[in-house]
Amino acid sequence: MVAKDEKVDAASPAQAELKKGPWKPEEDMLLIEYVKKHGERDWNMVRKHSGLARCGKSCRLRWNNHLRPNLRKGPFSPDEEKLICELHSQMGNKWARIAAMLPGRTDNEIKNFWNTRVKRLARKGVPLYPADVQSPRPDLLNPYLHHLDAQNNASSSSLSTSSSSNLQLHPPALLSPTTPTSHPLLFPPSASSQTFQDYDVGLQDSMAMYDAALENFRQQQQQQQMFASAMMNDAPSPQLTSSLQRFKRHRSVPNLTISVPPVRHVALHPFSPLGLSTSSSSPMGRSVSVAGSPTTTTSYMHVASSPHSYASSPTGMVLSPTALQLGISMPQPAMRLPLSSSPVVNCRPTYLPRTSSFSFDPMLFDLNPAAAQVTHMQNPTQTLDAIDNELAFSVEDLGISMDHETTGIPPNQPSYHVNGPQQMQTANCNNAGLLDEFLKEAETISIRGEEKAEFSAEQAEAFLKELESDWEQSRLDCSTSGQASMDKPEAQTVREYQMESSMAEPELNNELSNLLEANPMDHSFWNDGSDGLDLGCNNGTPKSQASQPSDDNDHHHQYYQLNHFIDDHLGMEMHQLTGSVPVGASPTWDNMPGIY
DNA sequence: AAATGCCTCAACCGCCGAAGT
DNA sequence: GACTTCGGCGGTTGAGGCATT
Numbered sequence: 284m285v286a287k288d289e290k291v292d293a294a295s296p297a298q299a300e301l302k303k304g305p306w307k308p309e310e311d312m313l314l315i316e317y318v319k320k321h322g323e324r325d326w327n328m329v330r331k332h333s334g335l336a337r338c339g340k341s342c343r344l345r346w347n348n349h350l351r352p353n354l355r356k357g358p359f360s361p362d363e364e365k366l367i368c369e370l371h372s373q374m375g376n377k378w379a380r381i382a383a384m385l386p387g388r389t390d391n392e393i394k395n396f397w398n399t400r401v402k403r404l405a406r407k408g409v410p411l412y413p414a415d416v417q418s419p420r421p422d423l424l425n426p427y428l429h430h431l432d433a434q435n436n437a438s439s440s441s442l443s444t445s446s447s448s449n450l451q452l453h454p455p456a457l458l459s460p461t462t463p464t465s466h467p468l469l470f471p472p473s474a475s476s477q478t479f480q481d482y483d484v485g486l487q488d489s490m491a492m493y494d495a496a497l498e499n500f501r502q503q504q505q506q507q508q509m510f511a512s513a514m515m516n517d518a519p520s521p522q523l524t525s526s527l528q529r530f531k532r533h534r535s536v537p538n539l540t541i542s543v544p545p546v547r548h549v550a551l552h553p554f555s556p557l558g559l560s561t562s563s564s565s566p567m568g569r570s571v572s573v574a575g576s577p578t579t580t581t582s583y584m585h586v587a588s589s590p591h592s593y594a595s596s597p598t599g600m601v602l603s604p605t606a607l608q609l610g611i612s613m614p615q616p617a618m619r620l621p622l623s624s625s626p627v628v629n630c631r632p633t634y635l636p637r638t639s640s641f642s643f644d645p646m647l648f649d650l651n652p653a654a655a656q657v658t659h660m661q662n663p664t665q666t667l668d669a670i671d672n673e674l675a676f677s678v679e680d681l682g683i684s685m686d687h688e689t690t691g692i693p694p695n696q697p698s699y700h701v702n703g704p705q706q707m708q709t710a711n712c713n714n715a716g717l718l719d720e721f722l723k724e725a726e727t728i729s730i731r732g733e734e735k736a737e738f739s740a741e742q743a744e745a746f747l748k749e750l751e752s753d754w755e756q757s758r759l760d761c762s763t764s765g766q767a768s769m770d771k772p773e774a775q776t777v778r779e780y781q782m783e784s785s786m787a788e789p790e791l792n793n794e795l796s797n798l799l800e801a802n803p804m805d806h807s808f809w810n811d812g813s814d815g816l817d818l819g820c821n822n823g824t825p826k827s828q829a830s831q832p833s834d835d836n837d838h839h840h841q842y843y844q845l846n847h848f849i850d851d852h853l854g855m856e857m858h859q860l861t862g863s864v865p866v867g868a869s870p871t872w873d874n875m876p877g878i879y
Numbered sequence: 880a881a882a883t884g885c886c887t888c889a890a891c892c893g894c895c896g897a898a899g900t
Numbered sequence: 901g902a903c904t905t906c907g908g909c910g911g912t913t914g915a916g917g918c919a920t921t
Contacts, residue, residue, distance in 0.1 A: 305889070305915090327906070343907070344890070379909060394910075395888055403886090 302336045306345055310335055314342055315350055323351070348389045355387030359396060367393055372412055 302310075317333040323346065326339030335342065348354075359367070363385055370381045376397075378390035385393065404411050 303891075325906090339906075340892095340908090341890075347908095348889075376910065390909075391889075398911095399886065399888095 301330075301338050303341070306337075306349075310337065311345070311350055314346060317342075318346060318350075348391050353387055354389070359388075359392075363388070364396075367397065368412055371397060 313333045313335045314329065314337075317329050317335070321328065321332065323343075326343045329335050329339060329342045330337065337345070366385060367381060370384055374380055376394070378394045378397075381393050382388050382390040401411065
């Protein structure tokens with residue numbers, strides 16, 4: 284038998300002399316010398332330049348896991364272990380991403396640690412995650428449940444003659460994959476009394492844990508019911524509610540209540556009627572398809588790659604827990620696209636959530652009426668129904684931008700289309716002023732899927748009038764169909780309404796500011812590292828600098844002031860309303876795509 | 880002391896995406 | 901568009917050490 288460290292790969296003559304197995308010190312020295320000279324790249328050149336009889340992959344692995352500087356060896360500290368648990372609860376088996384959060388640790392180490400842990404804890408029948416770790420995504424728990432099942436099977440076969448406590452500890456109903464996050468063996472019963480160090484208790488404590496966990500689970504269910512109820516009836520205070528309603532009325536988003544999730548800008552380009560910021564691709568950017576019209580244009584969102592944006596989310600895919608609670612999602616999964624397919628829309632990552640969802644700010648519908656579709660897959664609420672009915676857009680209707688010269692996108696990239704103002708007419712869009720600006724900036728644009736046409740000022744004006752007419756008609760339709768509510772503005776033209784709104788905003792802004800200042804809130808939820816950045820700013824420029832319109836247009840300035848205010852205050856207020864998700868109630872991150 | 884089982888960890892393997900041709 | 905190469909990632913393997921019986 285050939286010793287492991289003498290193994291060679293005889294699969295092909297070209298690789299016959301490649302060595303496998305453990306590395307020897309002299310091999311390490313050769314590799315270190317190579318990296319000193321040539322850097323951490325071209326691993327397949329190691330053999331050529333150093334004479335080391337190892338494949339490139341093996342060299343890279345050896346360097347990354349053992350030889351590179353600043354590696355930390357030895358057992359994980361309690362803090363590291365807890366961090367791994369927390370990260371794993373949110374990311375799953377994304378070892379490279381988890382390792383990126385633990386300086387000096389390798390993905391291999393963490394993977395080994397975790398796999399060992401899963402087996403050990405399953406064998407003991409104790410929770411996989413410490414009490415103070417946020418509830419993991421349900422799909423992450425399947426391997427652990429599998430281990431538990433395997434453990435149970437082993438126990439039941441080996442302990443068939445006794446009423447084993449093991450068996451009592453694992454009632455089949457509680458191992459159901461349909462309720463993994465409430466499984467008492469996935470979470471210890473008490474979040475207050477346990478630390479990571481001491482939660483890992485032995486089997487003798489499991490009976491008490493189980494009893495306590497059942498009680499805890501019942502309490503959680505009650506909390507969830509209360510939570511859902513609060514979501515339906517949320518109102519921080521009559522005063523604030525009234526102000527918000529007034530605020531939204533002036534933002535011309537009728538029939539919205541404050542239970543709308545506090546997710547903010549989808550996009551922020553001040554001159555785009557869709558509110559989409561155009562940008563050329565950045566080297567680190569990730570392109571995500573958010574809409575694919577079956578017949579015309581496919582639009583992509585290009586996820587900004589600024590360090591700030593990724594600080595809290597390496598993938599840039601973070602979904603607001605509130606949005607998740609409300610079941611807001613995209614109508615179709617996002618798709619992984621090659622960077623070279625370039626794109627198009629630069630979107631703040633926070634709002635390009637998980638693979639199948641993205642969220643939006645209804646506040647911006649008047650900026651961005653066609654940019655989002657609300658679908659409610661779970662926990663439908665009256666509010667969401669109202670949104671859906673009012674704003675029955677499809678992201679498939681997305682797709683407008685400026686010409687290549689303006690955007691900097693190469694001419695060989697597809698041009699953009701307005702798929703028609705018919706989408707806008709279903710909304711009470713008062714973004715005509717913005718559209719006006721946009722059209723003045725734009726040189727070419729196509730409408731209703733027609734061929735690209737030069738857009739003159741006259742054409743823009745005609746387009747605007749058409750929009751106004753559509754909007755007016757839709758509003759009248761609402762009034763005559765008995766759906767008008769006190770939230771509806773009085774009949775007026777778009778421009779008049781816009782002007783009134785513009786004038787009213789500072790006053791409302793002040794009013795809301797005063798209210799919110801009087802009720803300080805926990806801001807930590809949104810202080811996730813991605814705050815402070817806007818779309819259209821993928822170089823890490825702070826929001827306050829980046830998204831200000833370049834001109835001194837008062838209206839736009841107010842828009843931005845207001846939107847920043849929403850970011851900084853309203854979102855947090857909404858978090859106060861909805862953010863206290865009970866342990867085990869729902870995931871906060873979900874199906875984040877890996878780093879591409 | 881020998882047998883057995885378990886644990887750790889380094890290394891390998893297959894797969895995938897990006898980039899180049 | 902097809903193909904190849906390269907790098908990265910996650911799953912798996914198996915040697916070696918340790919603890920238990």
